[in-house]
Amino acid sequence: MIPEAPDKVAVVSDKAGLAALVDRLRQAEWVALDTEFMRERTYFPQLCLIQVATADELACIDPLACEDLTPLAPLLADTSVIKVFHAASQDLEVLYQAVGEMPRPVFDTQVAAALLGHADQIGYARLVEDVLGVRLEKAHSRTDWSRRPLSADEIDYAADDVRYLTGAYTALRDELEARGRLAWLAPEFEAMTDPVRYTPDPDNAWRRVKGVRKLRAGQQRALAQLAAWRERTAVDSDRPRGWIIKDDVLVDLARRRPRDAGELARVRGLADATRRKQEAAILACIAAAADEPSEALIGPGQPLDADGQALVDLLTCGLKARAAEAEISAGALATRKDLESLVSGERDLPILRGWRRAAAGERLLALLEGRALLRADGNSVVLEEVPAS
Missing domain, CATH: 1.10.150 (DNA polymerase; domain 1)
Incomplete structure (x- = not known):
């Protein structure tokens, strides 16, 4: 039988209420979780709401009101309670950074659904409709979750992300078990909870930049230096990478490798304010790359005939x-x-x-x-x- 979470949504807005909720949730075999966050103007996601559900409990936790989320850590760390997500990676990142504890163990219904013939990377609403026959509303899909107060309709809309996740999870889990495929997921779910995946890594930031294979060895080295500097700057200022310098401009800087302020001024797409503010740092990155070994960081790749x-x-x-x-x-x-x-x-x-x-x-x-x-x-x-x- 597919469980249904309660209709009534509790709103938790203080540390004592959160601690009491966590005590109850830790008695469950599994807990469905989702988050609402904003990151359009920041490097790190800004956690705005946490939705949780079991067969007996449905609640929205307000991190902006609670401020201190440490009572949530024991639940995330409790290996006897499965944490159920849909498309887990961003939720894991935001919870890990906000609470300091990686949720373990996890079950991702998006990954699980693909093993049962559903579309790869299926969306939550489509999964709920396919598995449970429930069509979800989209009225508040563009809500600013950082704004307060949230309306009752917005809270109820957010709660839907876990209200039906409980039923989808049990249906998928039971079918996977019946087909002998449940164990297939264990390595993937374990890899999802590796904190390294959610920790800034300036030294490998160049791997995120498109077009690196088209650069020569020295240009690749310059791109690596520039990408590492941009990543550290984005982290320190808590601003999106693209707000520091966009990818295409970063690649052009690496390709042209300007040696002085005059050459730097001729790089298209580099805003004057950015050039004036970051001139010394950009030129230092390019100079540092010139002193590195001449080997390419990554081969160009041979296209198949x-x-x-x-x-x-x-x-x-x-x-x-x-x-x-x-x-x-x-x-x-x-x-x-x-x-x-x-x-x-x-x-x-x-x-x-x-x-x-x-x-x-x-x-x-x-x-x-x-x-x-x-x-x-x-x-x-x-x-x-x-x-x-």
């Missing part, structure tokens, strides 16, 4: 065939980039590890190596081993 792309198309067809047969979203198994890497000879890939290898990877490898074939079967495509001669 026509035959290679045809093999990727073949594997794509095989992937879809296996996904349909196993009733798993193809996107949850592999991306086209994964298949291109497979054709290029790489073997340390998600599709060749764990449950993905068992579900599709082994067959795709066999197809690539001529040990399997695709055939039409009515309106379907079947991926099967080559018959023994």
Whole structure:
């Protein structure tokens, strides 16, 4: 039987009330959680609301009123209580930064749904409609959650994000268990709760910038220095990276590597105010990169020729065939980039590890190596081993 959270929403707005709520929640086997936050004008997400639900409790925690969220830490750290999210990564980040405790263990209904044939990265509203037959309202989807007071309708709208998550979770969990797939998720959910994923890393900030493969070795080194400086500046000022310098301008700076104020002034897209304020820092980054080793940080990557792309198309067809047969979203198994890497000879890939290898990877490898074939079967495509001669 699918549980339903209570209709009435409790609003928790002080430390004592939060502590009492946490004591009750820790008696449950699982707790559904969601957050509302703002980060349009900041580097770090600004937590505005926390929604929680069990089969017996439905509440919204107001962090702006509570101020001290330390009573929430024991719940997040309690390994006997499963924390259920939908599309968990941003919620995990904001809770970890606000409370200082990583929620563990977790269950992500978006990831789980893909293993049962739902669309890859399915939205919460679509999942609730598909699994529970409930169509959610979207009237307050653009609410400024930092504004106070929140209306009763806004609170109720926010509570819907966990009110129906309880039923979706139990339905997905039971079906996964019935199909023998529940254990498949454990490694992915464990990886989600690694704090390193949510900790600023200036030294690797260059990996977020598009276009790095198109740069030469020295330019890549300049981009790494510039990206690290921008990340530290964004963290220190709590401002979005793009407010410091946009990605395309950062790449252009790395490509041109201006050596003085005159050359810097000729870089398009660099606002005069930013140039005047950050001139010394930008030029210092470029100078520092010039003293580094000449090796590239990352290779340009060799594009596949026509035959290679045809093999990727073949594997794509095989992937879809296996996904349909196993009733798993193809996107949850592999991306086209994964298949291109497979054709290029790489073997340390998600599709060749764990449950993905068992579900599709082994067959795709066999197809690539001529040990399997695709055939039409009515309106379907079947991926099967080559018959023994």
